[in-house]
Amino acid sequence: MGVLSLITEELRNAQGPLTLAEMGRRLGIERSALAGMLEFLVRKGKLREVRPGLAECSRCGAKGRCVALRLSRTTGRLYELVEDRP
Amino acid sequence: MSRSYGAEADTLIADARYGYVSGLVREVLKRPAVERRMVSEVIDAVALNRWLGIPIFLGVLYGLFQLVFVLSPPLTELMESGFGWLAERASGVSPQWLGALLADGVIDGVGSVLTFVPPIFLLFVALSILEDSGYMARAAFVVDRLMHYIGLHGRSFLPMILGFGCSVPAVMATRVIENPKDRLVTILVVPFMSCAARLPIYVLFAAAFFTSHQGVVVISLYIVGMLIAIAAAWFLRKVVVTGPSGHFVMELPPYRLPTLKGIAIHTWERGQQFLVRAGTVIFAIMVVVWLLDYTGVLEPIGRAIAPVFAPAGFGQWQPAVGLLSGLMAKEAVVGTFGTLFADAEGTAGLGRVIGAELGWTPLIAYGFMLFTLVYVPCVATLAVIRKETGSWKWPLFSAGLSTGLAWGIAVLVYQIGSIFTA
Numbered sequence: 001m002g003v004l005s006l007i008t009e010e011l012r013n014a015q016g017p018l019t020l021a022e023m024g025r026r027l028g029i030e031r032s033a034l035a036g037m038l039e040f041l042v043r044k045g046k047l048r049e050v051r052p053g054l055a056e057c058s059r060c061g062a063k064g065r066c067v068a069l070r071l072s073r074t075t076g077r078l079y080e081l082v083e084d085r086p
Numbered sequence: 087m088s089r090s091y092g093a094e095a096d097t098l099i100a101d102a103r104y105g106y107v108s109g110l111v112r113e114v115l116k117r118p119a120v121e122r123r124m125v126s127e128v129i130d131a132v133a134l135n136r137w138l139g140i141p142i143f144l145g146v147l148y149g150l151f152q153l154v155f156v157l158s159p160p161l162t163e164l165m166e167s168g169f170g171w172l173a174e175r176a177s178g179v180s181p182q183w184l185g186a187l188l189a190d191g192v193i194d195g196v197g198s199v200l201t202f203v204p205p206i207f208l209l210f211v212a213l214s215i216l217e218d219s220g221y222m223a224r225a226a227f228v229v230d231r232l233m234h235y236i237g238l239h240g241r242s243f244l245p246m247i248l249g250f251g252c253s254v255p256a257v258m259a260t261r262v263i264e265n266p267k268d269r270l271v272t273i274l275v276v277p278f279m280s281c282a283a284r285l286p287i288y289v290l291f292a293a294a295f296f297t298s299h300q301g302v303v304v305i306s307l308y309i310v311g312m313l314i315a316i317a318a319a320w321f322l323r324k325v326v327v328t329g330p331s332g333h334f335v336m337e338l339p340p341y342r343l344p345t346l347k348g349i350a351i352h353t354w355e356r357g358q359q360f361l362v363r364a365g366t367v368i369f370a371i372m373v374v375v376w377l378l379d380y381t382g383v384l385e386p387i388g389r390a391i392a393p394v395f396a397p398a399g400f401g402q403w404q405p406a407v408g409l410l411s412g413l414m415a416k417e418a419v420v421g422t423f424g425t426l427f428a429d430a431e432g433t434a435g436l437g438r439v440i441g442a443e444l445g446w447t448p449l450i451a452y453g454f455m456l457f458t459l460v461y462v463p464c465v466a467t468l469a470v471i472r473k474e475t476g477s478w479k480w481p482l483f484s485a486g487l488s489t490g491l492a493w494g495i496a497v498l499v500y501q502i503g504s505i506f507t508a
Contacts, residue, residue: 002102002105012333015234017334019130035337076336076338077337080264
């Protein structure tokens with residue numbers, strides 16, 4: 001099994017959400033290298049980066065003043081396994 | 087190659103390269119015997135620990151409220167004396183009805199809400215510190231992990247944390263959850279998180295009935311709110327909105343030292359909406375409440391509703407109309423009491439007068455606070471639930487669920503508590 005498959009497999013079998021550091025430790029992969037791998041998986045459609053402020057937010061007048069948007073950005077990037085989408 | 091391995095060629099090439107790089111790094115990278123870890127990693131080893139994460143989060147929450155309760159009383163007293171002075175001047179205005187409207191309706195009503203500006207702003211200062219330091223992201227992660235076990239995750243806790251401020255932006259913040267079922271469940275449970283508008287109610291009654299333990303009492307209400315939100319999410323995910331949830335990996339930002347400017351900006355962003363509401367919605371509600379009281383209409387309305395609350399111990403007409411006005415905005419509950427008991431002096435004084443005139447015990451006061459924590463969200467929240475779900479079905483469901491639950495909890499607490507306090 002390749003390292004990219006290991007990432008998706010680890011995510012699928014995880015009991016709850018993982019931090020990037022935690023996943024790096026489990027798979028023995030450097031955090032910076034792991035970030036690049038996740039980006040690749042996003043490009044290939046295996047993962048989806050959950051980003052706040054997409055279509056719905058563009059219609060909202062609050063924009064830069066939005067507390068929700070700012071707070072969600074403070075949590076850093078979040079990647080979701082695509083096959084989990086209903 | 088693609089056919090043999092069942093994957094696209096570029097994926098296989100990238101996989102091989104990443105595998106080679108990872109192996110190479112493992113072989114050639116020499117780490118010092120004592121590895122130097124970043125400060126964030128050291129803190130995270132404790133803050134994100136599977137067993138310690140939640141107790142630490144609760145401890146942080148406790149510290150946050152202790153800060154609010156230690157620092158706010160002198161500022162609150164200052165505001166109370168200011169409004170007392172204003173009400174005295176206004177009561178001399180003629181004609182007599184106008185003086186009464188200004189003193190009892192506007193100043194006592196809106197003023198009793200505005201005296202809670204110090205604790206509310208201090209709460210927002212503390213939330214801004216948590217947010218800017220990077221701990222909020224950890225809290226969201228730790229609680230998300232807990233919520234995974236109940237089938238709800240994927241940034242659900244972020245909107246729930248926002249619910250500590252106001253449910254309206256919190257419901258809107260559920261837009262960051264792209265799984266529609268997780269999003270709907272989060273929208274429905276967000277109102278159980280105790281919003282800042284409820285804080286004046288807690289402070290009022292905690293100061294009057296639980297003088298030496300007011301901090302613990304208020305924190306218990308916030309924790310009960312979170313537990314109800316989590317239990318409701320579990321129920322809704324199992325029974326009403328079933329379906330799979332996602333698997334996530336989250337990148338956490340490093341810890342940072344918050345700046346004064348950042349804290350001030352974020353506190354103001356949250357707090358200004360409380361001030362605007364006090365000057366508009368609460369002002370209007372207080373004038374209407376005063377007019378209905380002055381014309382003798384309010385009491386019969388309250389008496390008609392009051393029997394519903396009798397099993398919970400607060401079956402008098404004054405709390406009934408207070409809860410009714412709270413449908414418009416939760417701050418109005420305190421404002422209504424301020425208008426109905428206009429002679430009381432100060433926050434603790436108002437709470438004590440309510441207790442003496444209505445014959446309330448600490449048990450009834452706690453049941454009343456629990457009821458206000460859980461019962462129907464304000465109309466602005468219901469409207470935003472309607473907008474975000476695109477249907478009246480869900481705001482009506484939310485109103486029914488929360489009010490039924492609130493009544494059940496308040497009755498249960500009073501009836502069981504009465505056995506032990508008899």
